[in-house]
Structures are given as structure tokens and as C-alpha cells.
Amino acid sequence: MRLDLPTLFMMTTAVTVTVGVLFLLSWSQTRRERSLAVWGIAHIVGGLASLMLALRGQIPDSLSIALANALMIGAYGLIWCGVRAFEGRRLRLDWALAGAVIWLGACAVPAFFESLAARVILASTIAGLYCGSGALMIWRGRGEPLVSRYPALILLATYAALYWIRIPLAVATPLPVSIGTASPWFAILAFAGTLFSVAIAFVFMALTKERAEREQRQAAETDSLTGIANRRALVAGAERHLAVAPAALLLFDLDHFKLINDRHGHSVGDAALAAFCQIAAPVLPPEAVFGRMGGEEFACLLPRLDERAAARVAERIRAGVARFTHPDYPELRMSVSVGVAAESQIGGSLDYLLRRADDALYRAKRTGRDRVVTSEEDPLPVAADIPGTSRVGGRSRVRSP
Structure with missing residues (x-):
């Protein structure tokens, strides 16, 4: 069966945006958990990036390549930023957007923009760094015993590894030039994006739910005056x-x-x-x-x-x-x-x-x-x-x- 790649990217867009809206709805009910809002914005930005990738060939390359990938990298930066917020750290939006700025700066160089391998290497390096850094922060926060912490860690670490694996593949394997080409490369990319959106939504929402339940349980078991067990x-x-x-x-x-x-x-x-x-x-x-x-x-x-x-x-x-x-x-x-x-x-x-x-x-x-x-x-x-x-x-x- 031949897969229609623009349709796959459209499906990824729909799923990712829906997940982003669900994150924002959850945040509207739990305003003090800022990570939910950041993750919601990240998924909506990622959905917009998937839509622009799906329109490759129908819109200028400056949009479907340069801007679309900048948005995708920015979405990963925001996911990393949301992990920081969840772990009680400062958001650092400047670092979250730095990857997208680096990407756009590189795309301004004609030799880079014309090299598909160079683009894959840079985008994969930056996205992998955001995912790997997020996994590391979740690992460092393991002192707070949350069941979903380890699935989230494994998910982010696996996605970082998959991005970094693309780097040697980009050098060793000829890459298709157009998204319209029936290539398993882009099919895998589209499916991976959809699965990642669903999986990351499941584990991140589970993390925030487990934290809220743990805090409620601790409040019910803690003497409010002294802070020790009641x-x-x-x-x-x-x-x-x-x-x-x-x-x-x-x-x-x-x-x-x-x-x-x-x-x-x-x-x-x-x-x-x-x-x-x-x-x-x-x-x-x-x-x-x-x-x-x-x-x-x-x-x-x-x-x-x-x-x-x-x-x-x-x-x-x-x-x-x-x-x-x-x-x-x-x-x-x-x-x-x-x-x-x-x-x-x-x-x-x-x-x-x-x-x-x-x-x-x-x-x-x-x-x-x-x-x-x-x-x-x-x-x-x-x-x-x-x-x-x-x-x-x-x-x-x-x-x-």
C-alpha cells in the first residue's frame, strides 16, 4: 500500500493540535501547573509546522523548509521548557527558542539551504539535544516518586536517540528531495510525529495528575502547623x-x-x-x-x-x-x-x-x-x-x- 505523505502530515497536524488544545484545557483547570500551558503551546506550534511541511511544493520553500523546521525545532524547545517548569526550574524561553534562531541563521546560507543532508543533520542535532536534556531533567527530579516519570524519561530519551540516529543516516543514505516522493523516510517521520504527540501527552498529563494526587495525599496526611505527619x-x-x-x-x-x-x-x-x-x-x-x-x-x-x-x-x-x-x-x-x-x-x-x-x-x-x-x-x-x-x-x- 502506498502512503500519501501530505495526508500523513495533515493527520499529524490534526492530532498534534488536538493534543495541544487538551493541554491548554487541562492548564485552564490547574493554572499553577505552568508546564501544561507550555506543552500546549508547543504542540500547537508543532502542528502548524506539520501543516507547512505537508504543503511542501505548494508554498515557497522558505516557508515549507526554513520556517516549518524552525517552528518544529521551537516546539521541541518549548517541550524542554515545559519540563523545566514541571521540575520547578526557571522557564528559560531564550534557550527554548535559540535552536530555532540557529536554524534560521543557517538557512540564510545558500550552501546549507541547498544541502538536504546538512539540514537533516542540524535539525536532528538540535531536536535531539532538547529531547535528551528534557530526559536528563526528568531523571534528576526522580526524588519525587511519580510512576509516570520513567515512561516520560524513556520516551524523551528514545526520541533523542532516534533524532541522533538520523545524523549518520543522512550522510550514508541518499535522501529524497521532495516530500511528494513515495519515501519511507518521510512516512516514518510522519508516523513518529503522531505517536510522539500522543505518547508525550499521555505521560505528561499522567505526571501532572500523579503530582496533584500526591500533593493532596500529603496534605491529608500532614499536620498543617508543624509540617510533620498528622x-x-x-x-x-x-x-x-x-x-x-x-x-x-x-x-x-x-x-x-x-x-x-x-x-x-x-x-x-x-x-x-x-x-x-x-x-x-x-x-x-x-x-x-x-x-x-x-x-x-x-x-x-x-x-x-x-x-x-x-x-x-x-x-x-x-x-x-x-x-x-x-x-x-x-x-x-x-x-x-x-x-x-x-x-x-x-x-x-x-x-x-x-x-x-x-x-x-x-x-x-x-x-x-x-x-x-x-x-x-x-x-x-x-x-x-x-x-x-x-x-x-x-x-x-x-x-x-
Whole structure:
């Protein structure tokens, strides 16, 4: 079957423009995702370029060759620019349009314009660079776990490779002079353009959808004041860890927090809660599940730690909180009491751990606050801060009066 190449390019135009309109419609509903708008414009520009290529022989070569390919290169530059926007980088429209400017400058040279091989080499080099650079940026952003990130990376990298493969082929293989020639070269180009438009639309829209869903999920699982996990996310994460490994639980309660609110106001109290999280988070191991239970009470599950190791972590946090100062409120002091409990078996109950840690926390409050108490041991106060105490076996014990 012989393919009518202008018809193929017209089909590519229709599909590409339709995809561009869909991108713009999606952007109109999610205005803060600028990448959708950039990708929409890129596809409409690419569709216009395909239309001008389809009219080869019916319009001047300056339009069907020079301008059409400049628009196509510019479309790839805008796709690259949209990837930058998606990854939170500056758009750099100057770089996105630089390829088209280079192409038009080269086309002003008669020897270049008359050489089909030279034109293919330059256009393929620039388009491949945009696609390859976009793939690299998506790879560098892999810290944000999105399922469609890797299909997008593979798609852009594959398209870059296909463009760069055209460079040696342009040197080694005689190329047709007219688009009207029944050549598989242009048929492949038209089909590739259509498939690329559809595929890139699918994966890019999937990327933005996955990001929106992830942000919504994080918002639903995050305490809005402190930025750490809320109670629901904390419980869910802790239960997942307990199902596969033993763990220890730390239960924190800021001492005299109501007094902070009463003396300094709720805004300072809110800042104190956030400051506690900023002190505690760097001390915790990466696998820790740290969240706010409510009010001034926080909890942290430490997978694979026993009670003694968990108590050492808690003591570092307690000491960090005790050293806290605020330049605007020099009289403000903070302290925290901590209850520690551990489960040595896989599949332990979170409720049981919470009850034991809460009992230890109650004993820490009852015996003077600003200390760490484990579920099976005596309080661990700071000896210098409590009259009538002495260190015994590496921990403080309260002497009888």
C-alpha cells in the first residue's frame, strides 16, 4: 500500500493540535501547573509546522523548509521548557527558542539551504539535544516518586536517540528531495510525529495528575502547623513498620505548654510546637515515623531499635529542646517529657505500645518533667537540675529524703 505523505502530515497536524488544545484545557483547570500551558503551546506550534511541511511544493520553500523546521525545532524547545517548569526550574524561553534562531541563521546560507543532508543533520542535532536534556531533567527530579516519570524519561530519551540516529543516516543514505516522493523516510517521520504527540501527552498529563494526587495525599496526611505527619498518617505508618519489624515508640509532651500560650499568646505557642519539630527531626533516623498526636503531644516510631537505644535518641531530643532559645523572647524556655516503650516481636500492637509509652510519659511528668522514662525503668532526669539525685549505673535515681 502506498502512503500519501501530505495526508500523513495533515493527520499529524490534526492530532498534534488536538493534543495541544487538551493541554491548554487541562492548564485552564490547574493554572499553577505552568508546564501544561507550555506543552500546549508547543504542540500547537508543532502542528502548524506539520501543516507547512505537508504543503511542501505548494508554498515557497522558505516557508515549507526554513520556517516549518524552525517552528518544529521551537516546539521541541518549548517541550524542554515545559519540563523545566514541571521540575520547578526557571522557564528559560531564550534557550527554548535559540535552536530555532540557529536554524534560521543557517538557512540564510545558500550552501546549507541547498544541502538536504546538512539540514537533516542540524535539525536532528538540535531536536535531539532538547529531547535528551528534557530526559536528563526528568531523571534528576526522580526524588519525587511519580510512576509516570520513567515512561516520560524513556520516551524523551528514545526520541533523542532516534533524532541522533538520523545524523549518520543522512550522510550514508541518499535522501529524497521532495516530500511528494513515495519515501519511507518521510512516512516514518510522519508516523513518529503522531505517536510522539500522543505518547508525550499521555505521560505528561499522567505526571501532572500523579503530582496533584500526591500533593493532596500529603496534605491529608500532614499536620498543617508543624509540617510533620498528622495522627492518621502516623498511626498508618507505624502499623506498617510494626507488621514487618520490631520497633520502639517515643511519646513526647511539651512541659507547661499551656503556660507558654497564656504568657506569650497562641502564635508563640504555635511557633514553639514548630520549633520542637525542627529540633527533633534532624536527630531521628531516616526510617523513623514522626507525627503529631494532637495538641502538644507527639509520637515517633523507631523501627528496629530496642528500648535502650530509643531512650538515647529521646535524650538527645530532650537535651536539644532544653537548649532552645528565641532572640525575641529571651525569657521563653522549653522542656519536654518523653515516654519510651519497645516491642521486640514482629507484628506488635501499636495500641499496646502507646499504652506503655503513655504510662512511662505519665511517670516522667509525675517525677518532675524534662526527662526520659522507659516503660521498664526508672526516670532518666538530668542530675544537675534535680536536687538530691545521684548517678547510678549510668542513669539518675532519686534518693529518699
